[in-house]
Amino acid sequence: MGKKYKESCIEILKEKGPLLGSELRKHLVERRGVTEGNARAIINRLKNSEAFLSTDPVKLKYQELIYYLPFHDLRAKLKLIMPEHSVTLNRIYQALVEEDGFLLWNEFVKISAGVVDPSQSTRKSAINIFNDLKSLGIVEEIIHYEHIPVVVASKKWFPRKEDLSIEVKTRTKKLSFNKGLNEDLLKWLESMNLIGWENSYVRDVQDFNVGYNGFYFDAVGYTYLWGLYRTNQKDELFEPARNKAGSPVLVESILHRNAKRHDITGFINRVDNYRGPLKSNNNLKVIPICFVNTMEKDAYNLARERGILIMKLSDVFGTKLADSLQELQEIDPEKVDPQKLSSILDNVSNSGRDGDFGNLKGYVFNFLVASIFNDAGYKTNIGLHYKDSEGRKCECDIVYEDVDEIIACEVKGYDEGKEVKLGENEREPDSVKKFFERTCSIIQKVSGKTVIPIFITSGTFSQDAINYLEKKNNSKRMKPLLKHNFPSSIYYDRKALLEHFGNKRKFKEHKRVLKEYFKQKNK
DNA sequence: TTTAAGTGATGCTCTGATCG
DNA sequence: CGATCAGAGCATCACTTAAA
Numbered sequence: 075m076g077k078k079y080k081e082s083c084i085e086i087l088k089e090k091g092p093l094l095g096s097e098l099r100k101h102l103v104e105r106r107g108v109t110e111g112n113a114r115a116i117i118n119r120l121k122n123s124e125a126f127l128s129t130d131p132v133k134l135k136y137q138e139l140i141y142y143l144p145f146h147d148l149r150a151k152l153k154l155i156m157p158e159h160s161v162t163l164n165r166i167y168q169a170l171v172e173e174d175g176f177l178l179w180n181e182f183v184k185i186s187a188g189v190v191d192p193s194q195s196t197r198k199s200a201i202n203i204f205n206d207l208k209s210l211g212i213v214e215e216i217i218h219y220e221h222i223p224v225v226v227a228s229k230k231w232f233p234r235k236e237d238l239s240i241e242v243k244t245r246t247k248k249l250s251f252n253k254g255l256n257e258d259l260l261k262w263l264e265s266m267n268l269i270g271w272e273n274s275y276v277r278d279v280q281d282f283n284v285g286y287n288g289f290y291f292d293a294v295g296y297t298y299l300w301g302l303y304r305t306n307q308k309d310e311l312f313e314p315a316r317n318k319a320g321s322p323v324l325v326e327s328i329l330h331r332n333a334k335r336h337d338i339t340g341f342i343n344r345v346d347n348y349r350g351p352l353k354s355n356n357n358l359k360v361i362p363i364c365f366v367n368t369m370e371k372d373a374y375n376l377a378r379e380r381g382i383l384i385m386k387l388s389d390v391f392g393t394k395l396a397d398s399l400q401e402l403q404e405i406d407p408e409k410v411d412p413q414k415l416s417s418i419l420d421n422v423s424n425s426g427r428d429g430d431f432g433n434l435k436g437y438v439f440n441f442l443v444a445s446i447f448n449d450a451g452y453k454t455n456i457g458l459h460y461k462d463s464e465g466r467k468c469e470c471d472i473v474y475e476d477v478d479e480i481i482a483c484e485v486k487g488y489d490e491g492k493e494v495k496l497g498e499n500e501r502e503p504d505s506v507k508k509f510f511e512r513t514c515s516i517i518q519k520v521s522g523k524t525v526i527p528i529f530i531t532s533g534t535f536s537q538d539a540i541n542y543l544e545k546k547n548n549s550k551r552m553k554p555l556l557k558h559n560f561p562s563s564i565y566y567d568r569k570a571l572l573e574h575f576g577n578k579r580k581f582k583e584h585k586r587v588l589k590e591y592f593k594q595k596n597k
Numbered sequence: 598t599t600t601a602a603g604t605g606a607t608g609c610t611c612t613g614a615t616c617g
Numbered sequence: 618c619g620a621t622c623a624g625a626g627c628a629t630c631a632c633t634t635a636a637a
Binding site: 079109111112116119135137305458 | 623624626627628630633634635
């Protein structure tokens with residue numbers, strides 16, 4: 075009779091619970107004396123005729139499916155086989171549990187080690203890994219918070235808190251802060267000649283789908299250390315600057331929290347996968363570097379064992395400064411304490427490394443300006459990302475949002491005397507035009523609210539920029555939007571800031587910071 | 598880096614049951 | 618009796634992992 079194998083299989087599943095393909099096959103061979111190959115075909119056909127359920131298209135290790143009956147609960151089985159049968163799934167599950175049940179998309183692609191740019195690699199993509207997790211009921215549909223995709227564990231696997239938006243916001247904020255730190259760390263590597271000059275870059279929280287050879291890395295650079303580059307010129311005449319191909323330096327950065335084992339294994343996997351498609355190695359060697367603040371013992375041992383260069387923030391910048399950086403991350407932009415800011419800057423300058431911290435100073439200045447807004451009664455956000463319907467993206471330093479209006483503030487923490495340029499067009503970076511014509515139009519489009527643009531610098535504006543700003547400031551459209559106290563103008567330079575501070579006691583620290591840490595460079 | 602082995606999918610032939 | 622069809626058995630494919 076044709077149905078005999080079907081009955082046997084269902085019987086086996088009833089007795090043993092959900093089984094992997096190999097397990098079910100083994101039982102069927104034992105029970106019915108069929109050959110292994112035949113048993114495979116039998117199971118496959120029964121699966122297609124829907125005699126029982128399977129996890130298809132989700133395959134676990136060895137490309138195996140799990141077969142089960144409608145009344146079975148897959149969770150126990152998945153948990154049981156995870157450690158040995160699906161390292162990727164297991165790693166992500168671990169990460170989800172340890173990171174409060176959610177992962178930002180760029181965290182997800184890091185830990186899953188999935189391909190973010192499928193045109194560059196044929197390995198399994200992050201989207202596919204996500205879809206597998208979804209089919210297994212481990213995660214839910216992707217949720218977007220301020221245009222950043224977030225992977226959320228399903229309630230069955232991880233009982234979730236009511237509102238994630240606040241937690242997502244803090245994590246996003248920390249990660250964009252880290253971007254600045256990463257840039258400083260890369261500069262430090264450059265200063266030691268470990269990586270090449272001007273061809274390294276750091277990824278933004280928004281660039282979650284931009285890969286290096288298809289894979290996401292927090293930062294990428296090239297090293298031109300002797301022995302780690304390839305050149306076509308065999309004789310001694312080659313020019314050092316040209317005709318050299320450097321070895322890639324791939325950077326993993328976990329500064330916003332304790333670095334854990336799944337971070338390291340994810341990184342190892344990405345480095346492995348990246349090397350996989352390289353058919354000819356051309357003498358290039360990958361240099362894996364991991365920036366951490368603190369690290370679990372377990373993760374540390376693994377990284378050491380594998381041979382990953384570990385750079386602790388405190389090793390590079392000293393304990394005192396590393397602690398200050400930690401504090402800076404924890405600052406609530408709605409309640410900024412200027413006292414704390416100046417103490418952080420004190421630590422920076424006492425570390426003897428204040429020259430290395432272009433970004434850090436700028437970041438502190440952002441907070442300082444935020445505290446001026448706080449003082450005027452505004453609860454602000456720092457470093458918000460926007461993306462309009464046309465796909466244009468931008469970041470805004472300080473944002474206050476009301477029911478019908480938004481104050482968008484661009485901040486440049488320049489030293490005294492350094493000029494903010496007007497810029498030829500909206501594409502010119504760090505220019506007045508870019509902010510007023512590009513950033514503000516994106517924010518207006520996204521929010522649909524009236525945008526009040528403010529530009530603040532601790533330096534000065536160039537003359538043509540002042541002309542441009544003055545014209546805007548006096549326009550009929552802008553006049554009624556400005557406030558009596560602050561902001562009463564759409565632009566503040568160093569002088570205007572000091573005027574605003576006046577002799578008020580509450581601005582004592584502000585004045586000190588401005589005078590001490592944003593003074594003219596004596597060259 | 599290469600090789601071997603394991604997985605599900607697919608396509609082919611053979612067998613036996615059923616139907617007009 | 619022949620036609621038809623589902624199931625069984627086998628070989629092979631593409632893909633991946635683990636071992637050599």
